[in-house]
Amino acid sequence: MLVMFNSYKVNTLEYKPELCIGCAMCWTVCPHGVFAGGEKAQLVKKEACMECGACALNCPADAISVRSGVGCASAMIKAALKGKSIDSAECC
Ligand code: SF4
Ligand code: SF4
Numbered sequence: 632m633l634v635m636f637n638s639y640k641v642n643t644l645e646y647k648p649e650l651c652i653g654c655a656m657c658w659t660v661c662p663h664g665v666f667a668g669g670e671k672a673q674l675v676k677k678e679a680c681m682e683c684g685a686c687a688l689n690c691p692a693d694a695i696s697v698r699s700g701v702g703c704a705s706a707m708i709k710a711a712l713k714g715k716s717i718d719s720a721e722c723c
Contacts, residue, residue, distance in 0.1 A: 641677065641678045641680075642677070642678075642680045642681075642682050642697070643682060643696075643697050643698040644665070644674075644677055644680040644682065644695070644696075644697045645695070645696045645697070646666075646672065646674045646694060646695050647694045647695075648671055648672070648673075648674075648694070649694075650692045650693060650694035651671040651672050651692060651694045652671075652691070652692045652694075653669070653670050653671050653672070654690075654691055654692070655668060656686070656689040656690060656691070657672050657686035657689065657690055657695060658672060660685045660686060660689050661685060661686050662681075662683070662685075663676065663679040663680060663681060664676055664679065665677060665679050665680045665686070666686065672694070680697065682697050682698065682699050682700075683699060684697055684699025684700070687699070
C-alpha cells in the first residue's frame, strides 16, 4: 500500500507576521531569498528554505521558527563531514 507523507510541507519553516517588527534581519541574512522586505517581512519563497536557521536566530521578535539541523542542508553537511555522497545521507 502506498503511504502518503506530508508532501505539501516542504520544510519546517514557520513565520508569524503578526509578531514581525520589520527589522530587516531575516531578508538580510537569508542566503536563499526566502523573505522579502517591506513594512514587515514577507515569506515569498518558502520552498527555497534550506533550514539553516539564520533567520530565526537573528529575529528579535520570535516571529520565525525553523527546525535547523534536520533538513537537506544538514544532511549534505553531515555527508560531507563523513566523506559520503549525499545519496547515502538521509535527506528529503
Ligand atoms: S532557515 Fe536559512 S534558508 Fe531558511 S529562511 Fe531562514 S535564513 Fe533562509
Ligand atoms: S527578523 Fe523577525 S522581526 Fe525582523 S523583519 Fe524578519 S520576521 Fe520581522
